[in-house]
Amino acid sequence: MDTSLLVIQTLNGLQLGLLLFLVASGLTLVFGILDFVNLAHASLYMLGAFICASLTYAVGNFFLAVLIALPVTALLGWGVERFIARPLYSRDHLDHVLATFGLILVFDTAAHLIWGPEGIAVPLPQAFRGQLELSETLVIPTYRLVIIAAGLAAAGGLYWMVTHTRLGMLIRAGASNRRMVAALGINIELLFGLVFALGAALAGLAGMLIAPITEASIGMGNQVIITAFVVIIVGGIGSMKGAFIAALLIGLIDTLGRSFLDDIFKLFMSPDAAENSAPALSAMLIYIIMACVLALKPQGLFPPKVR
Amino acid sequence: MSPRTLATLVAMALLAVLPPVFYYTGNAFWLDLATRLTILAIAATSLNLILGYGGLVSFGHAAYVGLGAYAVGIPAYHWLYGGLEHLGLATTSGLVQIPLAMATCALFALVTGAICLRTRGVYFIMITMAFAQMVYYAIVSIEEYGGDDGLVIDTRSELPGLNLDDPIQLFGLAYVSLVAAMLIVRMITRSRFGMVLRGAKGNAERVQMMGLNTYAYRLTAYVISGAMAGYAGALLGNFTTFISPEMMDWTRSGELMFMVILGGGGTTGGPMLGAAAFIILEELLSHFTIYWHLPFGLLLIAVVLFTRGGLMGFFRGRK
Amino acid sequence: MSILETRNLMKSFGGIRATDDLTLAVEEGELHAIIGPNGAGKTTLITQLCGTQMPDAGQVLFKGRDITGLAPHKRARLGITRSFQITSLIADMTVLENIALAVQARAGSSFRFFRAASSVEAIQSRAMELLARVGLAEKAGMVTAALSHGEHRHMEIAIALASEAELMLLDEPMAGLGPEESARMVELLRGLKGKHTIVLIEHDMDAVFALADRISVLVYGHIIATGLPAEIRANKEVEAAYLGEEA
Numbered sequence: 001m002d003t004s005l006l007v008i009q010t011l012n013g014l015q016l017g018l019l020l021f022l023v024a025s026g027l028t029l030v031f032g033i034l035d036f037v038n039l040a041h042a043s044l045y046m047l048g049a050f051i052c053a054s055l056t057y058a059v060g061n062f063f064l065a066v067l068i069a070l071p072v073t074a075l076l077g078w079g080v081e082r083f084i085a086r087p088l089y090s091r092d093h094l095d096h097v098l099a100t101f102g103l104i105l106v107f108d109t110a111a112h113l114i115w116g117p118e119g120i121a122v123p124l125p126q127a128f129r130g131q132l133e134l135s136e137t138l139v140i141p142t143y144r145l146v147i148i149a150a151g152l153a154a155a156g157g158l159y160w161m162v163t164h165t166r167l168g169m170l171i172r173a174g175a176s177n178r179r180m181v182a183a184l185g186i187n188i189e190l191l192f193g194l195v196f197a198l199g200a201a202l203a204g205l206a207g208m209l210i211a212p213i214t215e216a217s218i219g220m221g222n223q224v225i226i227t228a229f230v231v232i233i234v235g236g237i238g239s240m241k242g243a244f245i246a247a248l249l250i251g252l253i254d255t256l257g258r259s260f261l262d263d264i265f266k267l268f269m270s271p272d273a274a275e276n277s278a279p280a281l282s283a284m285l286i287y288i289i290m291a292c293v294l295a296l297k298p299q300g301l302f303p304p305k306v307r
Numbered sequence: 308m309s310p311r312t313l314a315t316l317v318a319m320a321l322l323a324v325l326p327p328v329f330y331y332t333g334n335a336f337w338l339d340l341a342t343r344l345t346i347l348a349i350a351a352t353s354l355n356l357i358l359g360y361g362g363l364v365s366f367g368h369a370a371y372v373g374l375g376a377y378a379v380g381i382p383a384y385h386w387l388y389g390g391l392e393h394l395g396l397a398t399t400s401g402l403v404q405i406p407l408a409m410a411t412c413a414l415f416a417l418v419t420g421a422i423c424l425r426t427r428g429v430y431f432i433m434i435t436m437a438f439a440q441m442v443y444y445a446i447v448s449i450e451e452y453g454g455d456d457g458l459v460i461d462t463r464s465e466l467p468g469l470n471l472d473d474p475i476q477l478f479g480l481a482y483v484s485l486v487a488a489m490l491i492v493r494m495i496t497r498s499r500f501g502m503v504l505r506g507a508k509g510n511a512e513r514v515q516m517m518g519l520n521t522y523a524y525r526l527t528a529y530v531i532s533g534a535m536a537g538y539a540g541a542l543l544g545n546f547t548t549f550i551s552p553e554m555m556d557w558t559r560s561g562e563l564m565f566m567v568i569l570g571g572g573g574t575t576g577g578p579m580l581g582a583a584a585f586i587i588l589e590e591l592l593s594h595f596t597i598y599w600h601l602p603f604g605l606l607l608i609a610v611v612l613f614t615r616g617g618l619m620g621f622f623r624g625r626k
Numbered sequence: 627m628s629i630l631e632t633r634n635l636m637k638s639f640g641g642i643r644a645t646d647d648l649t650l651a652v653e654e655g656e657l658h659a660i661i662g663p664n665g666a667g668k669t670t671l672i673t674q675l676c677g678t679q680m681p682d683a684g685q686v687l688f689k690g691r692d693i694t695g696l697a698p699h700k701r702a703r704l705g706i707t708r709s710f711q712i713t714s715l716i717a718d719m720t721v722l723e724n725i726a727l728a729v730q731a732r733a734g735s736s737f738r739f740f741r742a743a744s745s746v747e748a749i750q751s752r753a754m755e756l757l758a759r760v761g762l763a764e765k766a767g768m769v770t771a772a773l774s775h776g777e778h779r780h781m782e783i784a785i786a787l788a789s790e791a792e793l794m795l796l797d798e799p800m801a802g803l804g805p806e807e808s809a810r811m812v813e814l815l816r817g818l819k820g821k822h823t824i825v826l827i828e829h830d831m832d833a834v835f836a837l838a839d840r841i842s843v844l845v846y847g848h849i850i851a852t853g854l855p856a857e858i859r860a861n862k863e864v865e866a867a868y869l870g871e872e873a
């Protein structure tokens with residue numbers, strides 16, 4: 001096994017993990033506080049990417065585009081809360097799932113109408129097109145480090161907000177005891193709207209960050225949402241800490257599994273057998289891990305305290 | 308006769324008569340549509356057993372349909388290109404393929420259900436979804452069977468006395484199977500077993516306190532439902548003669564759920580009506596615009612927000 | 627021998643001790659009432675007795691056998707049943723179906739897929755008999771959700787009876803009932819006395835003192851006194867606990 005590949009893949013895993021955290025944190029917030037299952041959460045990841053792409057072309061600067069796109073996605077999230085989620089809080093999860101499933105169709109087709117069926121590539125600023133050469137074999141694209149830094153910064157900011165601000169205090173209180181927050185006379189509708197908007201902005205940010213690498217495309221959210229589900233199930237639904245740890249775990253395991261599982265298999269089986277079985281198994285790896293976690297702890301690794 | 312039973316019987320009569328009439332008057336397209344509708348109605352009926360009667364919001368049902376289709380496609384592939392002869396799985400015989408489809412799905416349901424059913428509520432929804440996605444990715448990664456691109460089924464299943472290459476015979480098989488599926492689900496849900504399943508939906512703790520192990524009953528229903536969906540998948544493979552992982556994408560599972568809810572969960576005829584409404588609507592809308600998903604999605608939201616009980620809700624009997 | 631015993635039962639939620647070193651013995655055939663001020667941990671005790679919650683420490687014994695770790699449905703099969711403080715029925719099934727399900731649970735395996743449950747004569751007639759006993763025979767065909775609160779409480783008793791349990795844990799059967807309905811419930815329970823061992827949790831003191839053979843007083847998760855109704859009435863500590871609540 002070669003070390004520079006290991007370093008590169010570890011960084012890739014870290015990058016995937018942080019992006020997953022940005023998507024999963026919003027999901028887990030919304031579920032923990034509002035008891036609402038939002039399948040369309042990842043549509044905001046997609047819309048973030050598209051909006052950022054358009055803005056990049058319009059204003060000519062990727063970072064400026066991100067700064068403008070963030071409040072736009074937050075506003076979209078607020079709209080989803082106001083018009084779709086709010087009438088459904090008192091209904092069961094099945095209704096949440098169906099309505100937000102319909103919403104995905106609407107968002108996907110709207111993206112199709114506005115931006116066309118093809119994906120949109122997002123050009124990177126000149127400064128981040130380069131690569132960092134750590135050694136002859138160890139070359140890391142600068143932008144990957146930017147994503148990791150931005151992901152860590154967002155996670156740190158979120159942590160600070162949850163632990164040090166009044167909004168954060170309400171969010172923590174709401175996640176562990178919804179009725180208490182309502183009893184405190186807080187404007188619960190405003191709080192719910194803010195939580196949705198925050199979650200949307202975080203998911204949107206993940207979409208914006210990944211867009212220069214993968215391009216913005218329709219349905220890009222539909223793949224990521226399931227992985228985000230795996231993250232919050234493993235982490236424990238409603239737990240921010242759980243989401244962070246599980247996101248990094250899943251990101252690393254998925255990335256490293258795909259690149260090294262066949263090498264590991266070759267240690268104890270024939271090369272042919274390893275080549276054949278490794279791809280299927282590495283594709284299933286995170287789900288198998290999820291199953292194992294659940295078999296031992298049905299509430300996930302960090303179940304939130306009593307509701 | 309209750310209005311619901313009447314509505315179901317009328318719909319089933321129309322479904323039996325109209326497609327052949329269209330076919331023999333030169334509109335083969337409508338027969339195709341009816342066959343697809345009928346097969347998906349079987350899958351929706353199987354989902355109804357756990358979703359409508361059992362209250363288990365399984366978001367991974369398309370995986371069973373897909374596995375069932377691959378249980379037809381993979382033996383047919385090996386029959387043509389060699390391999391797996393020693394297991395007896397290089398065959399085009401439906402008498403091997405269909406039991407294989409049902410057994411595979413029953414096993415998958417048993418293993419994943421044993422884990423999923425330990426959890427409740429939203430965990431259950433997400434986990435069933437994740438397991439379905441696991442199958443999706445596993446199939447994608449197997450290049451021998453076409454991976455992402457899918458697999459063409461060159462030869463349809465061979466069944467004694469039937470020729471599935473004849474669209475009318477294929478439709479006939481699907482129709483008879485749908486009737487059987489509906490009757491089986493009706494029988495199960497009215498039996499003592501079904502009473503426990505329905506009771507556990509309404510109040511699981513109460514049923515446990517009566518001395519009934521709800522977990523075992525739910526798991527059994529989960530396995531029956533999975534096997535039935537696998538059967539629908541085997542028919543679907545024979546109908547499309549092309550199978551791909553896309554069949555088990557989670558959005559397909561969402562569509563099956565929508566069919567059940569649209570028609571009316573927990574009723575015998577609901578899933579069939581829902582599947583019919585879904586397929587016909589999809590067909591009509593996609594004629595008007597390539598953006599038909601937009602009105603379709605809005606309709607879905609409207610159905611959830613404003614109607615209770617689905618189409619069957621309109622045929623409620625008087626109290 | 628006591629039919630039900632708890633030994634040093636402990637259960638905490640967060641920092642709060644809902645059950646604190648609770649030791650209790652219920653004799654076979656008696657109607658044993660458990661009273662106590664609000665928040666004394668009465669329902670928490672019931673959930674540990676029937677197995678929906680596990681104690682942090684201590685033991686639960688049924689007929690001398692340790693059942694502390696046993697699942698609820700297994701305890702039910704041994705002969706323990708409970709009614710719920712908040713009415714807990716299957717709302718979208720008919721009244722008869724609710725009772726029939728409870729009868730069916732007692733009548734051998736329910737892994738029977740073919741015959742319609744409504745055509746199994748033995749179960750249906752037994753369920754009707756129980757409904758008649760609690761005075762609900764005319765409502766058999768109605769959807770449960772359509773019945774009144776008082777009728778729901780009576781259905782709870784019918785379900786408890788259907789289980790033919792030796793030990794019935796009744797969690798505030800009188801809760802929310804008007805005076806007339808309460809009187810009917812007291813009569814119904816009086817009819818059950820002696821045929822089943824009953825643990826009765828109840829706020830209605832008139833009912834408790836009219837029915838109970840023995841009374842235990844639960845305060846902050848701990849039994850402070852057990853005795854005959856007359857003894858409890860005269861107990862200063864009990865008086866203080868109740869007066870303390872009202873003060």
